[in-house]
Every structure is written in structure tokens, then in C-alpha cells.
Amino acid sequence: MPLPAVQEGVAKAGDTEVHYYDSSRDLGAGLDERDPSIGLPNPPVVLLHGTGGSAENSFWALYPMLAMRHRVVAFDFVDPSDVNQTGTLEEYVAQAVAVIDTVRDGGPCHVVGYSFGAEIASALAAQRSDLVAALVLIAGWSTTDAHQLMRNSIWQQLYDEQSAALAEFMVFTGYSHRFILAKTPAELKELISSVRNGPDRSAKMRFNRTVAIADLLSQITAPTLVIGCTEDIMAPVRHSRVIFGGIDNARYAEVIAGHGVVHERPAELFTLIDTFLKDPEATPASHQFGATHA
Amino acid sequence: MPDGTQALMDARTGSPARPIAHAEVEVLIIGTGFSGIGLATMLRRSGRHSFLMLERAWSIGGTWRDNTYPGAACDIQSHLYSYSFRPNPEWSHLYATQAEILAYLQQISDEEELAPHIVFGAEVLEANWDDERRRWIVKTDSGEYVAKALVSAAGHLSDPTLPDIPGLDRFGGKLFHSARWDSSHRWEQQRVGVIGTGASAIQIVPELAKSAAQVTVFQRTAPYIVPRKEYEYSKAEQRMFARLPGTAQAIRDDLFWDNEARFPQRRGVPAFIDQITKVSLAHLEAQVADPDLRERLTPHYAIGCKRILISNDYYPALCQANVELNTDGIERITPGAVETRTGREIDLDLLVVATGFEATDLPIAHRIVGRDNHLLSDHWSDGGRAFACTTVTRFPNFFVMLGPNTGLGAGSMIYMVETQIAYICEAIDYLLERDADIEPDPEAEEEYVESIHARSVGSVWLSGGCHSWYVHPGSGRLTALWPDFMSQFRAENGHFNPEHYLVSVANT
Numbered sequence: 001m002p003l004p005a006v007q008e009g010v011a012k013a014g015d016t017e018v019h020y021y022d023s024s025r026d027l028g029a030g031l032d033e034r035d036p037s038i039g040l041p042n043p044p045v046v047l048l049h050g051t052g053g054s055a056e057n058s059f060w061a062l063y064p065m066l067a068m069r070h071r072v073v074a075f076d077f078v079d080p081s082d083v084n085q086t087g088t089l090e091e092y093v094a095q096a097v098a099v100i101d102t103v104r105d106g107g108p109c110h111v112v113g114y115s116f117g118a119e120i121a122s123a124l125a126a127q128r129s130d131l132v133a134a135l136v137l138i139a140g141w142s143t144t145d146a147h148q149l150m151r152n153s154i155w156q157q158l159y160d161e162q163s164a165a166l167a168e169f170m171v172f173t174g175y176s177h178r179f180i181l182a183k184t185p186a187e188l189k190e191l192i193s194s195v196r197n198g199p200d201r202s203a204k205m206r207f208n209r210t211v212a213i214a215d216l217l218s219q220i221t222a223p224t225l226v227i228g229c230t231e232d233i234m235a236p237v238r239h240s241r242v243i244f245g246g247i248d249n250a251r252y253a254e255v256i257a258g259h260g261v262v263h264e265r266p267a268e269l270f271t272l273i274d275t276f277l278k279d280p281e282a283t284p285a286s287h288q289f290g291a292t293h294a
Numbered sequence: 295m296p297d298g299t300q301a302l303m304d305a306r307t308g309s310p311a312r313p314i315a316h317a318e319v320e321v322l323i324i325g326t327g328f329s330g331i332g333l334a335t336m337l338r339r340s341g342r343h344s345f346l347m348l349e350r351a352w353s354i355g356g357t358w359r360d361n362t363y364p365g366a367a368c369d370i371q372s373h374l375y376s377y378s379f380r381p382n383p384e385w386s387h388l389y390a391t392q393a394e395i396l397a398y399l400q401q402i403s404d405e406e407e408l409a410p411h412i413v414f415g416a417e418v419l420e421a422n423w424d425d426e427r428r429r430w431i432v433k434t435d436s437g438e439y440v441a442k443a444l445v446s447a448a449g450h451l452s453d454p455t456l457p458d459i460p461g462l463d464r465f466g467g468k469l470f471h472s473a474r475w476d477s478s479h480r481w482e483q484q485r486v487g488v489i490g491t492g493a494s495a496i497q498i499v500p501e502l503a504k505s506a507a508q509v510t511v512f513q514r515t516a517p518y519i520v521p522r523k524e525y526e527y528s529k530a531e532q533r534m535f536a537r538l539p540g541t542a543q544a545i546r547d548d549l550f551w552d553n554e555a556r557f558p559q560r561r562g563v564p565a566f567i568d569q570i571t572k573v574s575l576a577h578l579e580a581q582v583a584d585p586d587l588r589e590r591l592t593p594h595y596a597i598g599c600k601r602i603l604i605s606n607d608y609y610p611a612l613c614q615a616n617v618e619l620n621t622d623g624i625e626r627i628t629p630g631a632v633e634t635r636t637g638r639e640i641d642l643d644l645l646v647v648a649t650g651f652e653a654t655d656l657p658i659a660h661r662i663v664g665r666d667n668h669l670l671s672d673h674w675s676d677g678g679r680a681f682a683c684t685t686v687t688r689f690p691n692f693f694v695m696l697g698p699n700t701g702l703g704a705g706s707m708i709y710m711v712e713t714q715i716a717y718i719c720e721a722i723d724y725l726l727e728r729d730a731d732i733e734p735d736p737e738a739e740e741e742y743v744e745s746i747h748a749r750s751v752g753s754v755w756l757s758g759g760c761h762s763w764y765v766h767p768g769s770g771r772l773t774a775l776w777p778d779f780m781s782q783f784r785a786e787n788g789h790f791n792p793e794h795y796l797v798s799v800a801n802t
Contacts (some may be wrong), residue, residue, distance in 0.1 A: 061555065061558070061565070061566075064558050064561070064563040064565065064566070065557075065558055068558075068561065178548060184521075256544065256547065265551050265555075267551050267554035267555040267557070267781070268551045268554070271554075271781045275785070291547070293543060293546070293547060293550075294374060294378065294546055294547060294549075294550030294706070294709055294780075
């Protein structure tokens with residue numbers, strides 16, 4: 001995370017070293033002082049990234065925005081060292097637990113999971129409610145469906161063939177129609193090339209085929225905000241609606257964006273998350289946040 | 295409806311009516327730009343008809359009436375740079391021209407029936423709070439007006455400033471400020487000088503360069519310029535917006551969040567700064583081949599410290615044979631020429647001064663007097679300050695629109711205007727329903743101003759290594775701009791809350 005005042009650290013999950021990036025509290029230009037909370041400092045916000053490989057990839061925009069108001073911690077998930085092995089839910093959850101245990105101020109943390117990270121965050125919140133003050137699940141899904149498997153298979157074929165079309169396919173499926181139209185041809189070309197040169201995602205793509213955490217949702221007790229993306233064709237919005245249905249203490253919001261919402265609408269995500277985290281119980285369970293119109 | 299308004303309305307039927315010399319209304323609004331027209335519309339829609347707008351000119355439109363220079367256009371996209379309560383499906387382009395925006399405002403004024411509420415040719419000379427009558431007494435050059443509440447919607451880019459250059463007043467050729475463009479003057483085949491390289495200048499220069507014999511651009515500081523996305527809406531799209539208003543709303547939402555996501559650039563977040571700097575410098579490189587010219591056009595401060603400009607034709611204009619970028623600095627102005635610090639004399643027929651507006655010491659603040667003869671400009675001697683960016687302690691029932699800390703480095707001023715409209719309408723309802731006088735608690739104002747200061751520390755405006763009108767020269771504080779997300783402005787200031795106010799009700 002190339003940010004001023006970010007402290008990098010390493011948390012140990014068994015033998016696995018997990019690198020994290022802690023914004024510390026002084027990045028927010030004195031904003032913490034305006035928070036009326038007394039006693040324990042506000043919980044740090046821990047970000048769990050998506051399939052695309054790294055904290056920076058998913059959160060280059062959201063992290064610094066949140067860091068203006070909160071202490072923010074992001075980390076890079078570590079895939080199995082054997083490239084043919086698929087990571088397990090337990091291993092990824094253990095990595096998140098290790099980071100949270102290292103950075104927390106005695107109390108629990110706010111946990112924000114995006115896409116792949118939303119799966120891990122859901123399992124974490126279900127299994128370790130003591131660590132999660134509030135939960136935000138962005139563009140997640142609880143059971144991989146046939147539509148997702150089909151896209152995943154196409155991706156896998158293109159990946160195996162080392163196809164030149166892979167990067168363009170990922171941009172095509174990752175972003176909304178309007179987002180792609182708003183780009184100039186040069187910008188679009190650059191976006192595709194940045195995806196082409198991004199970190200390898202094959203381990204998490206394999207993992208994504210196996211997601212089946214529907215049974216865990218009912219065990220989540222932390223106040224939760226579920227955010228679905230209406231133009232998402234990777235984790236279609238119905239998945240977020242199901243998650244909203246599955247978690248007792250959940251609120252819900254929709255953003256008009258594709259799966260790449262963290263790049264398409266970071267400021268709207270930030271506003272939703274920041275508003276929610278200020279007082280997670282300010283709205284009751286089942287509350288739906290309406291769209292904010294300018 | 296109070297008698298005053300009725301009398302005025304009667305007086306104004308038939309033309310050319312001079313307004314009557316006295317009127318008492320509930321609300322007086324100074325100015326008929328985006329702020330004034332918007333507030334008047336919402337007051338009227340809420341059933342509150344007892345208000346007058348005092349306009350010093352003879353037509354409405356504020357900045358969009360005054361800035362008629364060739365090439366004048368907005369650099370925020372039209373579907374966002376318009377009121378949410380007056381969507382316009384007919385915007386011709388992604389970015390509208392001055393004429394189109396002015397026509398939009400005029401149409402609103404007509405359709406919302408605001409004309410009877412406007413007193414034209416009424417420049418405010420002095421506005422005094424009368425503690426006994428508990429009213430504002432506003433003297434204008436066309437009469438005296440009395441109201442319970444006073445709103446300054448005079449804007450912060452309304453009074454042109456001229457540079458302090460020796461001999462400027464002795465120039466013998468034609469000279470005018472960009473915001474006072476003389477459309478009768480033909481510049482074809484003339485030798486033209488332009489002082490300034492801000493938002494106005496970069497729109498004017500390409501137009502002048504088309505037909506002037508010679509254009510000399512006098513630059514003090516190079517601006518950052520990014521590409522302008524050109525897009526013309528088709529007839530089908532315009533009718534789609536009209537028939538399916540949700541499609542226009544979707545565009546507006548996109549534009550809002552895109553602008554909102556640019557805010558971290560201003561906070562100096564490296565990933566954001568690097569990205570936009572790269573875009574700007576690549577634009578310069580693509581459009582200017584001459585290495586010497588390119589070097590002189592390369593800014594040497596953090597991007598965003600001064601306003602980032604958008605243009606596709608400014609750099610190409612500077613590359614034309616009949617255009618010169620002069621960075622020597624101006625020594626003085628003679629009756630026929632500009633003399634540079636290197637001693638060169640550049641003969642000119644026309645000199646365009648595009649050096650912006652008085653934004654840190656607003657002229658209107660010298661004319662508004664609160665309780666105990668407290669002058670607003672004295673209250674603001676260390677820079678503009680207001681509670682919720684809107685109300686001022688010792689100035690009862692007074693509201694300032696687009697005043698202290700409401701400007702934006704990235705976003706639409708109309709969003710700020712609409713937020714203030716909501717706040718002011720609620721406050722006016724509150725005070726009129728109770729016949730109360732309200733002003734912010736001094737401590738609340740101080741705390742608010744400090745919170746703004748805390749947020750501006752470390753921003754590119756204060757730490758970017760440039761001088762700009764965003765910062766008050768005396769105090770060094772950021773007084774012109776809002777140092778946070780636009781949504782945060784609405785979250786904080788979208789609703790009036792009497793909690794932070796001193797409220798006094800007349801003894802009855």
C-alpha cells in the first residue's frame with residue numbers, strides 16, 4: 001500500500017506469514033478527535049481483498065478513503081505454496097484471524113470483505129463472533145451457482161490455453177456496461193493490460209468454484225451491512241440479496257456497478273461503509289439503504 | 295402574502311416598471327445566480343411567496359450572465375451541473391456552454407414564475423440588522439427593503455480583480471476583464487495579449503488564436519490541464535432522458551460518484567496524485583512537441599493545489615505560429631504595449647485581463663452589518679468563517695450561500711447549493727414559524743471552523759507548494775474550499791438543527 005504513514009507488519013498463521021498494512025491513527029488529519037467515542041478507540045477496519053490477488057489491487061481507492069476517518073488494516077491473502085493445491089476456507093480464515101489478533105486494541109475489529117474476501121469474512125464472523133464488531137460484505141455469494149461455474153470454466157480454459165483473450169474477458173465480465181463506455185479507447189486498453197499483468201488468481205479461482213457457506217450465515221451475529229451490485233455478472237446481485245436474507249442482523253444496500261465496484265464506485269462504497277460503521281446499530285436489522293442521488 | 299410583495303408585483307406589471315422604493319418581505323435574497331434562483335424556486339414551491347431577490351444587473355444568471363467571453367463553458371458535466379429538482383433532458387453535450395447554462399437558468403426563472411420576485415438594478419449598498427425591529431434593513435440604489443431573513447447569494451466569483459501591474463490604467467488600446475467581455479469589439483487581425491492562465495484564459499485563448507494576428511499569453515504559473523471528454527447527446531438520447539427520467543438520473547449519479555472519487559487527489563493520497571499527474575503530463579506531452587514550450591508549460595507544484603483545468607484545444611493553440619507563451623513576467627504596461635521584465639515591448643491592440651475574481655475578501659461582506667454594528671468583513675478579517683458554512687454569529691437570521699469553505703476542487707457547486715437550499719429553507723421555516731431570531735452559538739462556530747481547519751491540514755491546497763485564492767493570504771487558512779467529500783458536506787449540513795443556535799423570541 002503506497003500511502004504515507006502506513007506501517008507494514010507480518011502476522012503469523014501457523015507457518016504462514018501474512019503481510020498487512022496498517023494506516024495507523026494519524027493519517028486522518030485529526031479526524032479521530034472528532035469522534036465522540038470515549039474509552040476504547042474505535043475498532044480498526046480490516047479489509048479482506050477479492051480474487052484479484054492483493055490488498056492494493058482491491059483497495060487502492062477504498063483504503064485511503066476509509067483511512068481519512070478510521071484506522072484501516074489491509075493484508076494480502078497467501079495461497080498454498082504448491083500451485084496445484086487449492087486453499088481451504090479454514091486456511092484463509094486463519095490468516096484473517098492472525099492479522100486481526102495482531103492489530104486489534106483488545107476489542108474486536110470491523111471487518112469488510114469484498115468478493116472472495118466476503119466469503120472469508122462471512123465464515124470468520126460466523127466462527128469467531130468475538131473478533132467482529134461489525135461486518136460489511138461487498139459483492140459476495142454464499143453458494144457458487146451454475147452461472148458462476150460456467151464463467152469460471154471459460155476463464156479456466158482461457159487461462160490454461162494462455163489465451164490473449166483472457167484479460168479482455170476479465171474486463172468484460174468484471175465491469176459494468178457504463179463503466180466500460182466511460183473509458184476512452186486508450187484508457188480501456190490500459191485497463192486490459194493492467195489486468196493482464198496482474199497477480200495470478202488461479203488458486204482463488206479454484207477456491208471460488210467450491211464456495212458453500214450458506215449454512216454459516218445464520219450463525220453471524222455482528223451487525224452486518226450487505227452491499228450488492230446491480231450490474232454484477234460475476235456474483236450477480238441476487239447472491240447479495242440471499243445473504244441479506246440469511247443473516248439475522250443484516251442491513252442492505254445496492255450500488256449500480258459491476259463486480260469491480262471497488263474501482264467503479266469507490267466513493268459510494270466508502271460513504272456507505274463509513275456511515276454504517278459510525279454506528280452499526282443506528283438502523284435496525286432488515287433496513288435497506290436507499291440510493292443516494294446527487 | 296405581505297403587502298410589500300403584492301405592491302411590488304403590482305408595480306411590476308407593465309413595463310419598464312421601476313420597483314417601488316420600499317417593501318417588506320419575509321426573506322430577501324441578494325443575487326440571482328445559481329444560488330439565488332435555486333433558493334427562490336424551492337421557497338416558492340414550498341408555498342412561501344413573500345420574498346424578493348435583489349439583483350444589481352438587469353438580468354439573471356450571476357456568473358453565467360457575466361462570463362460571456364468566447365469559448366465560455368462549464369468544466370463540470372451538465373447532467374451534474376444542474377439542479378436535481380430541475381433536470382434538463384436537452385443538454386446538448388457532456389459539457390455545456392455558457393449560453394446553454396444561462397438559457398437553462400432563464401427557463402427556470404420563467405417556469406417557476408420568479409420574475410415578480412426579482413428587483414433588477416438594485417445593488418445592495420448596505421444591509422443592517424435592526425435589533426429593535428428585529429429585521430434586516432437593506433439599502434439599495436433603487437430603494438430600501440426590509441425582511442426577517444437575509445440571504446447572501448452573491449457568489450464568490452462575481453467581482454473581477456485586476457492585477458496590480460504598473461501602468462495598467464494607462465493602456466491606450468482596448469482593455470477588458472474576461473468577465474466583462476465587450477462583444478462589440480472585433481479582435482480579428484489584431485495583436486492581442488491575455489494576462490492569466492486560469493480557467494477563463496484557457497477557454498479564451500483558443501478562440502482568439504483562430505483569427506487574431508498575434509496572441510501573447512502572459513503566464514505566471516503553469517496550470518495542470520487534463521483532457522476534456524467530448525460527447526454530444528443524440529436526439530434519441532435526449533428523448534430517452536425525457537421519456538425515461540431514470541436514465542438521466544443514472545448519468546447524474548455516475549458523474550457525482552466519479553467526481554466524488556477524485557477527492558483523495560486533493561488529500562494528497564499518492565495513488566490518486568500519481569494517476570492524475572500522469573494523465574495531465576501525458577496530455578501535455580501528446581499535444582506539445584517543442585521541448586522548450588513543454589518545459590515552460592510543466593507545473594512545479596502538486597497537482598490540485600490550484601484548480602485542475604480541462605481542455606483539448608489550449609495546448610494546440612499555444613503551438614500555433616500566431617501564438618506566443620510569454621513567461622518573462624510583466625514589468626509594466628505602457629500606453630501601447632506590455633513591457634516584460636526582460637525589457638521586451640510587446641505591442642498590443644487588445645489586452646484581455648483573465649486574472650479571476652475577488653474571492654478571499656468578498657465585497658459584499660463590507661456591506662453587511664450585524665448586531666452591535668459588527669461588519670461582516672471584520673468578522674472575516676482572518677478569512678471567511680461560518681457555522682455549517684452558512685450562518686454567522688452576531689448576524690441574526692442571516693445566511694450566506696457559497697460562502698466560506700463551500701468551493702470544491704473536485705465536484706459540482708450545484709450539489710453544494712442544493713445542500714444549502716435545504717438547510718436555509720428549514721432554518722427559515724423554523725424562525726418564521728416561531729417569530730424567532732437565530733444565530734449560531736459562537737462556540738459552535740469556532741468548533742466548526744476548527745474542524746474544517748483540521749481537515750484541510752495536509753491537503754494539496756495547503757501543502758502543495760503553490761499560491762492560490764483558495765487560501766486566505768493573512769491567516770494562511772483554507773477558506774474558499776470544502777476540505778472533504780461532497781457527501782460529507784450534505785451529511786453535516788443538509789438539515790438545520792437549532793441545537794447549535796442562540797434562539798431569541800420577541801417578548802409578547
